[in-house]
Amino acid sequence: MDIIISNSSQEPIYEQIVRQIKNLIMRGDLVENELLPSIRNLAKELQISVITTKRAYEELERDGYIYSVPGKGSYIAAQNKELLKEMRIKIVEGKLIEAIEAAKSIELTLDELYEMLKLFYEEVV
Amino acid sequence: MEHILEINNLNKKFREFELKDLNIKMDKGYIMGFIGPNGAGKSTTIKLIMNLLKKDSGEIKVFGMDNIIHEKEIKNRIGFVMDESHFYEELTVTETKRIISPFYKDWDDKTFNKYLKGFGISPAKRIKELSKGMKMKLSLAIALSHNAQLLIMDEPTSGLDPIVRSELLEILADLIQDENKGVFFSTHITSDLDKIADYITFINEGRIIFSASKDDILEKYGLVKGAKEILDNETKQLFVGIKENKYGFEGLAKDKHEVKKILGEKAVVEKPSLDDIMLYFTRRTLNV
Known part of the structure; x- marks a missing residue:
C-alpha cells in the first residue's frame, strides 16, 4: 500500500489519505477484510500526527469503506460490487475523455483515435 | 476520559511577568507542542507542573492527581528533559545513571542500555566529553528508562542540529505507539511540530492564545x-x-x-x- 503525502498541497492531509485509500480500494489493490495499518503506525510512518490519521480513518469508516474491530484494528469493508464496477468505469471514462480532449486539440479524427485505441488495446496485457 | 495533564486557571505573578489564567487539557496518546516566543512563560509553566516553582493559585493535575499532593507518585511516572544538561560534568554516563536510577521505582537497566546503544552513547564517557546533542539524548534515555507515561520536555531541540532533531521526533513517534503515553514539549522551533504534533498550545506574554489540534489550526488560519x-x-x-x-x-x-x-x-x-x-x-x- 502506497500513500504519498504532500505537505505543500492545499488539500488537507487527512483528505489526501482518504482519497488515496479510496483509490486503492477502487483499483482493487486493497480488498475486502484486508487489515489496514494502525492509526498510530500509519502516523509514525508518514510522519504526521495521530489525529490526522484518526480523522482519515473516521471519515473512511463513516463512508463505509472500512470497518473497525475494537482492540484489533481497521479492515477494508465489503464493497458493493456493482458500485465498485461503476466507479471503476467512471475512472476509465475520465481517462478516455482526457485522451479525446488531447486528440481533438491536435485534430485527430475519431477513426484515427479508434485505430489507436484498438492497437493499444491488443498490445497491453 | 481522564486527562493525562490538566491545568485549570493557573496564576503565577513575578515582579515583571505574570502567568494569567492558564488552561491546558491534554489527552493520553498524543503529542502536544507548547510554543511561544522567548520569555512567553513556557519554562515557568513547565516548572509549575514539575512543582519546581510555587503557584499563586489554580490547579494542576497529572494523571488526574494533584501535582503537589501526589508529587512523588506523579514524578515516578514522568520523564523530564530540560533544555540544558544538569549532570555532573566529571562523572561518567554509568556513574550518572547510578546516582539517578535509585530515585525511580520502576527503573529498568535493560531499557537504559538499549537506548544508550541506540543513541551511540558510550557508558564509560564522561559527561563533559559528550556533545550537546549527546547530552540531550542521555537526558532522554534517562527519562525513558523508568516506564514514564508522560514525557515533559523543556526546549529539548534548542541548539541541536536538524539531524538530531529529526531523530528525536522519530523517538517521540515511537513512544506514542503506546496509546497510554503522552508527550508535552515546549519549543520555539516550530518546524519540529509542523509534522508530528497532535495539539498545539500557544502562549504569549503569559497568556494562552490558543490550545487546539494542529490540523484545526492550520485549517483555520x-x-x-x-x-x-x-x-x-x-x-x-x-x-x-x-x-x-x-x-x-x-x-x-x-x-x-x-x-x-x-x-x-x-x-x-x-x-x-x-x-x-x-x-x-x-x-x-x-x-x-
Whole structure:
C-alpha cells in the first residue's frame, strides 16, 4: 500500500489519505477484510500526527469503506460490487475523455483515435 | 476520559511577568507542542507542573492527581528533559545513571542500555566529553528508562542540529505507539511540530492564545497575499496581523474560508506554517 503525502498541497492531509485509500480500494489493490495499518503506525510512518490519521480513518469508516474491530484494528469493508464496477468505469471514462480532449486539440479524427485505441488495446496485457 | 495533564486557571505573578489564567487539557496518546516566543512563560509553566516553582493559585493535575499532593507518585511516572544538561560534568554516563536510577521505582537497566546503544552513547564517557546533542539524548534515555507515561520536555531541540532533531521526533513517534503515553514539549522551533504534533498550545506574554489540534489550526488560519487596494477598515478586520510592503501586503487571516469568500480571486491564500502564525500573533502585540 502506497500513500504519498504532500505537505505543500492545499488539500488537507487527512483528505489526501482518504482519497488515496479510496483509490486503492477502487483499483482493487486493497480488498475486502484486508487489515489496514494502525492509526498510530500509519502516523509514525508518514510522519504526521495521530489525529490526522484518526480523522482519515473516521471519515473512511463513516463512508463505509472500512470497518473497525475494537482492540484489533481497521479492515477494508465489503464493497458493493456493482458500485465498485461503476466507479471503476467512471475512472476509465475520465481517462478516455482526457485522451479525446488531447486528440481533438491536435485534430485527430475519431477513426484515427479508434485505430489507436484498438492497437493499444491488443498490445497491453 | 481522564486527562493525562490538566491545568485549570493557573496564576503565577513575578515582579515583571505574570502567568494569567492558564488552561491546558491534554489527552493520553498524543503529542502536544507548547510554543511561544522567548520569555512567553513556557519554562515557568513547565516548572509549575514539575512543582519546581510555587503557584499563586489554580490547579494542576497529572494523571488526574494533584501535582503537589501526589508529587512523588506523579514524578515516578514522568520523564523530564530540560533544555540544558544538569549532570555532573566529571562523572561518567554509568556513574550518572547510578546516582539517578535509585530515585525511580520502576527503573529498568535493560531499557537504559538499549537506548544508550541506540543513541551511540558510550557508558564509560564522561559527561563533559559528550556533545550537546549527546547530552540531550542521555537526558532522554534517562527519562525513558523508568516506564514514564508522560514525557515533559523543556526546549529539548534548542541548539541541536536538524539531524538530531529529526531523530528525536522519530523517538517521540515511537513512544506514542503506546496509546497510554503522552508527550508535552515546549519549543520555539516550530518546524519540529509542523509534522508530528497532535495539539498545539500557544502562549504569549503569559497568556494562552490558543490550545487546539494542529490540523484545526492550520485549517483555520490562512496566509493571504494581495494588492494593498483591497485593504480597508472592513477587510482589515479579517486579519490577525498585516505586513505591508511597497508592492502589496501579506497577512494572517483569522478564517481563510471567510477571506476566500469575501476577497475571492483578488487574494492568494496559502497554508501558513506554525511559524507564520506565531509571528503574526506576536507582531500584533508589538504594533498596538
